[in-house]
Amino acid sequence: MSATPRRGKTRHAPSPMGQARYRVMLGLVLIGLALLAGRIVDLHVFDRTFLQGQGDARTLRVDPIPAHRGMITDRHGEPLAISTPVVTLWANPQDLPDDRIQRLRLAQALGQEPEALNARIERYADREFMYLRRRMTPVDAQEVLDLRIPGVHKRAEYKRYYPAGEVIAQLIGVTNIDDQGQEGLELAYQSYLSGEPGRRRVLKDRRGRLVRDLEVLQEAEPGGDLTLAIDQRLQYMAYRELKSAVDENDADGGVLVMLDADTGEVLAMANQPSYNPNNRAGLDPGGLRNRAIVDVFEPGSVMKPLAMSALLETGRFPPDTVVDTSPGWMVIDGYTIKDVANYGELTLSGILEKSSNIGMSKLTLQLDDPVVPERYRALGFDQVPGTGFPGEAGGSVPAPQVWSSSQWAALSYGYGLSVSALQLAGAYTAIANHGERLPPSLLRLNRPPAGEPVIEPDVADRVLGMMDRVVEPGTGARRALVPGYSVAGKTGTVRKSGGGGYEENAYRSLFVGIAPVSDPRLITVVMIDHPRGDAFYGGAVAAPVFSRVAGSALRLLDVPPDLLDEDS
Incomplete structure (x- = not known):
């Protein structure tokens, strides 16, 4: 029998082209591996700071x-x-x-x-x-x-x-x-x-x-x-009494500033309305404003003692000067100036005691020089107080070239200019310190500052004595009396101005007081804005606030009483 050949896979020798392609690919892989190994050695041995820097950038933070x-x-x-x-x-x-x-x-x-x-x-989903x-x-x-x-x-x-x-x-x-x-x-x-x-x-x-x-x-x-110069004990009393007065008189607001008469330091500064800084939900932005420093207003009769100091220094008005204020009104430049009543003949002290606009006007109009506005500027009005408080107001005193006779007269009784409560308190340091004005300070001072002489000492003392007689039993400022202490002060009742002139039945009630007169320690300014109660005069609305605050403060500061019990 003949054998049948066995079938199987036929093997072919690799073609020369395939071998070459294989060798090329193998060579590329080996070269790549060699480059990679070289780079690894380079980064870990020769340039390791690069890897360390990259790692730090992903893990280290400042x-x-x-x-x-x-x-x-x-x-x-x-x-x-x-x-x-x-x-x-x-x-x-x-x-x-x-x-x-x-x-x-x-x-x-x-x-x-x-x-x-x-x-x-979801809103921040694309952020980190x-x-x-x-x-x-x-x-x-x-x-x-x-x-x-x-x-x-x-x-x-x-x-x-x-x-x-x-x-x-x-x-x-x-x-x-x-x-x-x-x-x-x-x-x-x-x-x-x-x-x-x-x-x-x-x-x-x-x-x-x-x-x-x-x-x-x-x-x-x-x-x-x-x-700060603030005494927190006095601040609490000032705020309590001011808030009570604003509420009782249904007023728009108010301010109280108390200065140390020896240093000019602000011992208390209260504002109404106020707000709770620890919970500002529903805050009224108006409550943020420090009205005592950034708001200005026409001060009215509280300027009369300061104007009187300028008039006395001219030498034109001796102590026995008498001014006839009858019939209680006068017309200047078509404007009518009035007193509350017909006070007749008044001495210089009587003009301040009765707060006579007629008396101040007649004295001022006898002069040719602008001594009153010059005195106001010397006392710090028309310039910022320099406390550093944001937005502190400088107020305004009109320039001489724009004055008419009526404006000249109005300045003497506190109209036609604007001041802040802090400026007003600072100006009265000159009356309390024998003519030397002290700059108000919100920060505690290590030593009293050097005063600036702006009023003749004997004139300042004389005006202080006049203000002492303003605050006596039976006067309009009697509610400012402090048991056991002598008080010098001046009331003010100012009509508020609006877009069309002065408003009807809208007033600011003011009182400025110095106590005790024998050795002044405190200067206090109280202003109640637009009281709507039965009373609106400064002596009825602002003076009682002064009495309560100043009385408590003098006792708390251990200031010795200077009046006998029967005189207090």
Whole structure:
């Protein structure tokens, strides 16, 4: 039998072209591996700083260290503004879980509505940062962090707290949510109070979570402490009495400024209306304004003693001068000037006691020189007080070239110019200090400042004596009397001006007082804006506030009484 050949696969020798292609591919792979190995050796041996830098860029961070904001205190060290540590929670929206239960737990811990939180997360979905809740107490923040929800982080911050609340709100001012001064002294001394933030290098994971503190690059420098001239005890009394008077008289508002007569320091400065700086929800912006410093008004009759000092210095009016004010009115340039009644013949002291516009006008119109407005400027009117408070007003005294006879006369009884309550109090330091004016200071002074001589000493003392006789039993200013202490003062009742001139039945009630007369210690200005009660005269509305505040302050400061009981 013949054998049948076996079938199988036929093997062919590799073609020369295939071998070449193989060798080329193998060579390329080997070259690539060699280059890769060389690069690895280069990075790890010769250029390892590159890899280290790239790694550090993804893990090392420089975080700020918040600086502690300086404290604001009263003259005795009692805190008026302090910063407390708080925690701000933030998140990387891209790392927050989509799980509905975790989102619900997070919203509940934050005290927020789940729908509102989810909407915010969606709005920030393409970003890596969003605030969850700012300035939480450390305890509340820790409850949120204990949930261990991915993407939630914390940041240490400070929150400003004002222990006195509304009592001194307009003077201290407020900070914003970033602890930056926005109003009042917080704004004026922002750079001094804020300090300098520090920096620290930290190690974080790819989700931004802190792994380890590495080093402090720069220590935070805390802000400086600010000591005010304010006496918090007097401030509380001033605010209480002012608020009570505004409420009782259904007034639009009011201010009270109390100065130390020896130094010019502001011991109390109260404003109405006010606000609570610790809870600004529903805040009326009008309450932010420190009316005692930034608002100006026509002062009226409280300027008469200051004008009288200028008239006396001319030498034209000896002590026995008598002015006939009959019939209680006069017409100048077509304008009628009136007194409350026909006082007839008045001495110079009588003109101040009766607050006679006619008497002041007749004296002033006998002069050719503008001594009254010049005296006003020398006393600090028509210029800012220089306290550094934001927006402090300078008021205005009209220039000589625009005066008519009626304007000349009006200036002598306090119309036709504008002043602030702080300017008014500062001007009266010259009467209390034998003619030397002291600049008002909101900060506590280490030593009394040098006074500026603006009134002849004997004239200043004489005017002080006239003001002493203004505040006596039976006078219009009798409600300013303080048991046990002599008081020099002057009332003022000013018609308010509007767009069409002076308003009907709209007044400002004022009183300026110095006590005790024998050795002046306190100068106090009270202004009640538009009282709507039965009374509106300064002697009925503002003078009682002075009596209560000055009386309490003198006793609290241990100022010895200078009157016998039977004379008080």
